[in-house]
Amino acid sequence: MTEVFVESEFAPLRVVVLAQSEVAIPRSAPDSADLRFLPEESLRLNPVGVDMREGAPERQAAWERERDSFRALLESYGVRVLRPRMLTGPEKGEAxxxxxxxxxxxxxFFTVGHQVxxxxxxxxxxxxxxxxxxxxxRAEVYPADCGYVAVPAPEVPVPGDPTLGPGPFLxxxxxxxxxRHVFVGSSGLASNALGARWLxxxxxxxxYTVELxxxxxxxxxxxxxxxxxxDGLLVVCEEALPDGVPEVLRGWDRVGVDFEAATRLATNGLPISPGVYVTDPAFSFVGDALERRGTKVEYVDFSITRSLGGSFRCSTQPLLRRT
Structure with missing residues (x-):
């Protein structure tokens, strides 16, 4: 039976869910202000309105290889890797x-302490x-000694409401x-204040204390x-934080990235443990800075994954991180 517990972002990673590579970008994407976070080339490189397997099979295969390489790296450090199933035909059709x-x-979904x-x-x-x-x-969480809950379903928005309603979104x-300190970000694109309030x-x-x-x-x-x-070391784009780095982190050593690098996911590496960090070769400047601070850095090319708006942390969800 899997123990379920996440102590922190950098406690040794022991069990993790690694995403599949499956997407059909909405047909409305080229006109959507909500996708302003994506790199400029994203909608040019990735097919819109069709499954990536159908619209760009070679790109799909390369994307899967990225995730396979990442999985192999995680397993080389003794991490147990779980994969979600693929979407069913009815699930795709309903979309x-x-x-x-x-x-x-x-x-x-996410894990905080013993709560999934x-x-x-x-x-x-x-x-x-x-x-x-x-x-x-069903296989890992139900049998474990942990909580398992869901955020309330979001309310139906008024037609034309760009916020998509009050949520809650989390x-x-x-x-x-x-x-015991949990940070919740909010830009207007994903989680909102009501979601943080629920958490x-x-x-x-x-x-726990939750900070928006x-x-x-x-x-x-x-x-x-x-x-x-x-503990004591972070990677940050300060331009992306209007109120600055949260107070409890202000004494930490910082590796800074500019806003352009942040939009390419320079801060979205993944600690495997306090001494090992994974990032993309595109961000070797981050890796070099971390190595000067005594962190071992592993590199995996994640360029296709990043073109879809996420990177190493986005691709994973830990079920067990503890010292």
Missing amino acids: GEDGYANFFARDP IEGSMRFRHRRHEVLPAREIM EGGDVLVLG AKHLGPYG VRLHERVLHLDCALGLVR
Whole structure:
């Protein structure tokens, strides 16, 4: 039986869910202001309105190889890697013009301490993304000594409302864990204040503090602006944080990245342990800075994954991180 517990963003990673590579970008994407976080070339390189397997089979194969290389690296460090199932035909069919996604395991659910929480996704094409992970929940979470809850379903918005209504919206990419302190990012694109309020209400009885962190309007999630590498060391794009680095982190050593690098996911590496960090070769400047600070850095080319708006942290969801 799997133990389920996430102590922090950098406690040794022992069990993790690694995303599949499955997406159909919504037909409305080229005209959507909500996708302003994507790299400029994303909609040019990736097919719109059709499954990537059909629209760009060679790119699909290369994308799968990226994830396979990452899996091999994780397993080389003794990490147990779980994979969600693929979407079914009916699930894809029900999505219609909204498209569908099964490509970033970080967001549709997340783990804080002994609590596994299904999120509430703002983008319509991602609202059923948790379904392929439900088999993992049945096999790994139900038998474990942990909580398992879901954020309330979002309210139906008024037609034409660009906010998509009051939510609550709460996505794992916005949730960073540091012991009993939990940060929740909010830019208007994903998690919102009501989602953070729900999380504070749920976690409060367990001794957790939840802090809302405002983000630049072009940043999708908090982990696209801030990454905790180990106790006392972080990677950050300060331009993406209107109120600056959260107070409890202001004494930490910082590896800074500019806004352009942040939009390419420079902060979205993944600590395997406090001493080992994974990033893309495109961000060797981050790797060099971390190595000068005593961190071993592993590199995996994740360029196709990044073109879809996420990277190493986005592609994973830990079930067990503990010292």
